[in-house]
Amino acid sequence: MKKENRKEEIILTATKLFKKKGYSAVTMRDLAKEMGIKAASLYNHIKSKQDILTNIIISLAEEFTSEMNDILNSDLNSIDKLNKIIAVHVKITSNNPNGMASLNNDWMHLEEKLDYYLTLRTKYEDDFREIIKQGISSNEIIDSNPEIMLFSMLSTLRSLYLWIPKKEDINPTELANNLGLVLINGVKK
Amino acid sequence: MKKENRKEEIILTATKLFKKKGYSAVTMRDLAKEMGIKAASLYNHIKSKQDILTNIIISLAEEFTSEMNDILNSDLNSIDKLNKIIAVHVKITSNNPNGMASLNNDWMHLEEKLDYYLTLRTKYEDDFREIIKQGISSNEIIDSNPEIMLFSMLSTLRSLYLWIPKKEDINPTELANNLGLVLINGVKK
């Protein structure tokens, strides 16, 4: 499986470049140069530039879907489900912050897999919203606009990729705990 | 000043396209088609594609800088300064949600004005951080990691452009108030 290894190396390098300039601004020549080979050589391992993007985004989207399913199937209360969601974002983002940049900013450049991605994404947001509404029903969460709460938490979690690489001194567990406190309890004393 | 009008029309149309696909993926031919003219005609009004991007981003960045200076020069307490910052983001984003997409996602494609943009941005973040630290000192804000609080609030505020266009039923004042409650007081009952 030497070929698979090389393919993953290409994807990893591409992920780094996509984070810096975005999918559209990175050329196959940029990617090849970064790998120390010629652009034509890339095509022995990947089908197309689009193939790389699809690989990065879909694997991450499926990972989130899988983790969300675990949370839905758990018997945690709503607040603990939210804390679990936060921990999932911290974990996945810590493992692949560059890939999260593509997931957030370049999904619209997916071609064949765009519809599939949008299905996963919508489902994730619906599940998240439902957990918040459950928490309001069970009196764990304030009876405020669930849409605003969803937006606020999801925005922060989706931006983690910008922040985690700069704060390598904080370990994931501690970060998830602190972030949970801020997102769930607010900043006011 | 007919020329200026046409230039602004081009910038407005470009802003809309940049939001949808990002600066790099939008071609001058795309832009011309959307305006109902030929690509070559664009160059009677703008200097280059880069010229358009610079226009969009720098004017917004300067607007934020100006508003932050007003807040710094006010005698509000720290919590009210945070509420004011939230209101500023809601206001600017409501006026130009598409432009905020470029500010957030395409600033790295600035050329001549990149350093200037980064100066404004760093200053803004430093000022924001200082307000949080002030609030901790004055016992208004919990003595938690100010970096995490800054990150969390700024992430949400920077993502407003994705959300405001979908929620046209909510007026800016109400949105700023609700968002302030969630960001400052949290979601927990």
Next chain:
DNA sequence: GTCTATATTTTGATAGAC
């Protein structure tokens, strides 16, 4: 598995007619 060479399209931008 990488190379050179190359095909084909597309890109930002200019020149000059109307």
Next chain:
DNA sequence: GTCTATCAAAATATAGAC
């Protein structure tokens, strides 16, 4: 102020030698 025609550079991708 917009057009047609065009340029030069850069893009993705393929073919075939080594």
